[in-house]
Amino acid sequence: MKPRNTRCSFCRKSYTDVGPLIEGPGDVYICGECTELCQSIIEQERRRRNPSSGPGGPALIREKLDQLVNGQDEAKQALIQAVRSRQDGRGHVLLIGPSRSAKVLLARALAYAFEVPFVAGDSSGLIKSNQGSKEVLPLLFGLLHAADFDIEAVQQGVIYVDGAERQDAREALLRLWRENICYPVEGLQVAVRGILFVCGATFAGLDEASARLGRHPEQPVTVEELQAVGVQADWASYLAGVARVPPLDEETLARVVDGVDFCRVGAGRLEPGKALERRGF
Numbered sequence: 001m002k003p004r005n006t007r008c009s010f011c012r013k014s015y016t017d018v019g020p021l022i023e024g025p026g027d028v029y030i031c032g033e034c035t036e037l038c039q040s041i042i043e044q045e046r047r048r049r050n051p052s053s054g055p056g057g058p059a060l061i062r063e064k065l066d067q068l069v070n071g072q073d074e075a076k077q078a079l080i081q082a083v084r085s086r087q088d089g090r091g092h093v094l095l096i097g098p099s100r101s102a103k104v105l106l107a108r109a110l111a112y113a114f115e116v117p118f119v120a121g122d123s124s125g126l127i128k129s130n131q132g133s134k135e136v137l138p139l140l141f142g143l144l145h146a147a148d149f150d151i152e153a154v155q156q157g158v159i160y161v162d163g164a165e166r167q168d169a170r171e172a173l174l175r176l177w178r179e180n181i182c183y184p185v186e187g188l189q190v191a192v193r194g195i196l197f198v199c200g201a202t203f204a205g206l207d208e209a210s211a212r213l214g215r216h217p218e219q220p221v222t223v224e225e226l227q228a229v230g231v232q233a234d235w236a237s238y239l240a241g242v243a244r245v246p247p248l249d250e251e252t253l254a255r256v257v258d259g260v261d262f263c264r265v266g267a268g269r270l271e272p273g274k275a276l277e278r279r280g281f
Helices: 032-049 057-068 073-088 100-114 138-146 167-179 206-212 223-228 250-259 272-279
Strands: 021-024 028-031 092-096 118-122 129-131 134-136 158-162 196-201 239-244
Touching: 028 032, 057 073, 057 100, 073 092, 073 100, 073 196, 073 239, 092 100, 100 118, 100 158, 100 196, 118 138, 138 158, 167 196, 206 223
Parallel strands: 092 196, 092 239, 118 158, 158 196
Antiparallel strands: 021 028, 129 134
């Protein structure tokens, strides 16, 4: 029989307040409320580490994306396809359009829906730079910072890289994808395979190239069209999806400004020097 003063070992509430307690070894007890909380935390952690296998799968992610962004069906489908493919190292997306904000929002909305860390930048963030006495790979370090230095979370994160119409940007990405292993900061190793890269580009001559190939701008972009504007086939082979992204409408912009707290999954602000100092690197 439990003593009258028995309390939950987690919340310290008495059994008279929370009801029956489950007894463990060494006089450890847990109440029903804490059991439910633990189950919720475990489920969230499972979804964070392997979001594509979470409850609802792609359908649930699509629902969350629809809540955040109006329209953009082609881009949303490409992002979901990339999630399905990323564990084999081919799960990246190319978003083409004139509005950087629209492309970044879609990438960020995906990370928000999956509850994984996110960072945005351009290809210069894929080149080592010196921060104090350490060499840092800024974009990957930014993702590490957004994940609070949880390596497993980093390896499931989302990175938006702008300027993919430039050959040097594609070469930097291709080098990273091929090597698979990177070092955001000296002493830390990250596997790139599970990270989803959303690449933003403009490709000013794409419509003309499409017309020469007998394609219409409203049709899905093909590898042949990308090659016609200078994209190497090897780089394109790493893409799970390609989509055109028109500018955001005012309703979507207003919704994001008024109510979306993207900080829940990490804003990914790049402050490498401060983060290095705080973490003791």
